[in-house]
Amino acid sequence: MTKLLSLAVLYVTLFSLSAISFGQAPNLGTASSFALFTANGAFSNTGASMVVGDIGTNAGAFGGFPSPGTVVGNIRLPASAEAAQAALDVVAAYNSLNTVVCNTTIIAELASQTLTPGVSCQPLTTANSLNGTLTLSGTGIYIIKLNGALTTATNSSILLTNGATADNVYFQVNGAVTLGTGSSFIGTILALDAVVLGTQASLEGRALSTAGAITLNNNRVNAATLAPDLTPTIELSQANFALAPDNERNFAVNVFELAGNPTSSGNVAMTITVPIGYTISFTNTLSTILISGGSTEPVAVDNTHWTVTNTDGRQISLIINAGQFIAAKATARLGFTMTRTTANSGSISSITVNVTNDASHSYDSNPFNNIYARIVSGL
Structure with a gap:
């Protein structure tokens, strides 16, 4: 011993x-x-x-x-x-x-x-x-x-x-x-x-x-x-949406910094869009979320570091809060909930996430890897 x-x-x-x-x-x-x-x-x-x-x-x-x-x-x-x-x-x-x-x-x-x-x-x-x-x-x-x-x-x-x-x-x-x-x-x-x-x-x-x-x-x-270089991905292990009450899925958006340089604080912006027939919601008080079909344990998310700047039900735009930044080679992870509303059975479409183009290169220098799409299906 x-x-x-x-x-x-x-x-x-x-x-x-x-x-x-x-x-x-x-x-x-x-x-x-x-x-x-x-x-x-x-x-x-x-x-x-x-x-x-x-x-x-x-x-x-x-x-x-x-x-x-x-x-x-x-x-x-x-x-x-x-x-x-x-x-x-x-x-x-x-x-x-x-x-x-x-x-x-x-x-x-x-x-x-x-x-x-x-x-x-x-x-x-x-x-x-x-x-x-x-x-x-x-x-x-x-x-x-x-x-x-x-x-x-x-x-x-x-x-x-x-x-x-x-x-x-x-x-x-x-x-x-x-x-x-x-x-x-x-x-x-x-x-x-x-x-x-x-x-x-x-x-x-x-x-x-x-x-x-x-x-x-x-x-x-x-x-x-x-300059920093950001690129996003979407985590949604169970991407098949049935009818209510099994019509809701949690997913995460990961934003990676690739270049080895931290972003400037308070200005990283992005937009997440879901297809017609679905809605999206974001709660800025969440610190964990259970990704649908993924890990049995909730994963940590950074929702408290972000603020919604615009939403219309199908699309949410966010900006990182003042004083917050994405560190060099680090990942910001945000949790969302997507709900199937009027999408037809058998329909196939995509969620997309888009890191907003940054003309000044203060938080992103490469616009060519700023968009990521994830296919979803209506059962």
Whole structure:
């Protein structure tokens, strides 16, 4: 018995250490749609910079876009609700990384190092540099914490190998960031101070500052690959609807995030439509539901996180509540009830769920996988 108890304690201890050693992606909230943003600082550009993603500042002068620079996204200026919320979210995301536990200690010169997923830290208060190539190897989340400013040299770069992706890389920089001329940087930068992109430097990711100017000079910044991607499915194991009283079925809609990036809070929207001859209902107080013909145990649902915006009996439109979001690689599950009313016996038709197209890419970047249909039959 003592041996079994010791093994159990050892297992729990190892599991706990694993849980705290490997970081989770920080929740960027509404800032997830931004390629470049400062919570408190000027924003300027020189030359024909090209940015894919939202840009802006919450406090400071803004210039250089839409000319001479080009932006595929929104420009958010001080006094706008979007900039104010993004400022709060950037600071919260930066602060959330302060207590993340390190599992690897790195040196101030990042070049010639190869990092694997997890939390890597340069704990000394000193300037950091990248004079060559930093290699990130393996699938998973990378959190790289630098306790001082970061400067990259001319033509320096980051190399992704063995499944590493830009959307899973996060740098917390306790200071300013300067990307050198012609350098190529990958990942989301959360900086405490100014961010300067040298001439023709490129960034595949985001640069978000809590309090510092953002300066561009003929750069390329692409955050499109970092936007969330949602796709839905429908769970309804028993899809045959008989006459009353056996004419009611519970089902669930699952909305998956595929890209590894959390949605911005409070704006995920979708519509569920049932065929003519059926009705649909949604109860926003439910926390569990029994899927018809499925598990004998109720499954957990997130109905309390959603609000109905429109309904006509056959169709329900919903939006996620303020402060709620779908986390990276996570699933939102909602429970519904569908009732056969006037559908003919032998009829075959479909329920459909449609994640609303998101022009700003703040909660969904790919409209091609937003619709899912489930066949139902009237017995």
